[in-house]
Amino acid sequence: MNIEMLHLEQGPIRPPSESRSLLLRLTRNCPWNQCLFCPVYKDRKFSRRPVAEILQDIQAARDMVDDIQALSRRLGSGGAVDNRVVSHIAGNSKYGRSYRSIAVWLYYGTSACFLQDADNLVLPTDDLVTALTFLKEKFPEITRITTYARSRSVARKSPDALARIRTAGLNRVHMGLETGCDPLLKFMKKGTTSAIHVEAGQKLIDAGMEVSEYVMPGLGGQGMWREHAIETARTLNQINPHFIRLRSLQIPERTALHQKRLSGDFVMQHDDQVVEEIRLFIEMLDGITSMVASDHIMNLLENVSGKLPEDKPAMLEAIDAYQRLSDTERLIYRVGRRGSAFRSVDDFLTDTQTRQKLTSMIEKIQTSEGLDGVERFISNMTETYL
DSSP: OOGGGOOOOOOSOOOGGGTTSEEEESEESOSSOOOTTOOTTTTOOOEEOOHHHHHHHHHHHHHHHHHHHHHHHHTTSTTOOOHHHHHHHHTOTTSOHHHHHHHHHHHHTOOEEEEESSOGGGSOHHHHHHHHHHHHHHOTTOOEEEEEEOHHHHHHSOHHHHHHHHHHTOOEEEEEEEOOOHHHHHHTTOSOOHHHHHHHHHHHHHTTOEEEEEEOTTTTHHHHHHHHHHHHHHHHHHHOOSEEEEOOOOOOTTSHHHHHHHHTSSOOOOHHHHHHHHHHHHHHOOSOOOEEEOOSTTSSOTTOOEETTTTHHHHHHHHHHHHTSOHHHHHHHHHHHHTTSOSSHHHHHHOHHHHHHHHHHHHHHHHHHHHHHHHHHHHHHHHTTO
16 A cells, blocks of 8 residues: 555644544535634635545545554554554654544544534535445444534525435534624624524434534623623524533634724623623523533633533532632633633632742733733733634
């Protein structure tokens, strides 16, 4: 086998929860690509990959898996992909990025596959079913296949089409709900409505798929934060998705929303205001059994997570614990969180050594640059994650 000829085309992003999944690209970029807040896929044309090309990548992935397992046996690891095998591949220049990606997937053994890019439900149903069927045929060991999708694309699919897609193997869909507030959806050029969000989520659940909805705290800015929290919760209460994932707003300079911010058409919230918004949002979630996850460094409080309804009091208490801190303590926590030192207020309260170091650092910045200098420092740390 000529390993130099084996290659997989992979897209630029995937959800954090899919970091250990096999990545296969079915479409390129985003068919909508107009959301003001999104920095991804800009100046890149959307295209659907030909089915033959997708199948070729799946076969290449299978060939790489077989080759890596054969290598494992030659190295004395009996077909298992362990540290010895991964180190061998990482240290040998003849193995390219695709090989390394496959080796890491085998090392973690997740039996999961994520289909890139932004909206694979825009594909014709027959094409998607063909790709999924071939994927399951070549990888019977894969138990979870997931993808991103836009709610409008899902809503356009018939129940029969979605049932066929589920039967072929797709069992989880990640969707960027962002907000359920129609005026905000329009302002952000999301290209959908609350009603379409609801229709799409319900259709996927009826077809037997897991639904992961992404919510963006802070998206309403100072002008629409309350409507954003209330209407987003109302929308999700109608869907009852399996997962609600919080992804707090950040505004890179390369986004159209950055220009709105400079012009004053959008006023971003302070961290403390976003926390209050999240509290209202959690309070308004009612009658659903979703898992709430705050699994991203952009979120100030990672422990606002749990299963509804039983963990709702604990989530609200996590927020209350932050709000009970003094102004100075909240500032220290924010610096520590943006520097990855803390995940929760409990970390802040128990790690006295880190807290003392941060206090000294903040005092030095404040002495020379004032409180605005500390805020700039926090902002600069945050931008490293964008």
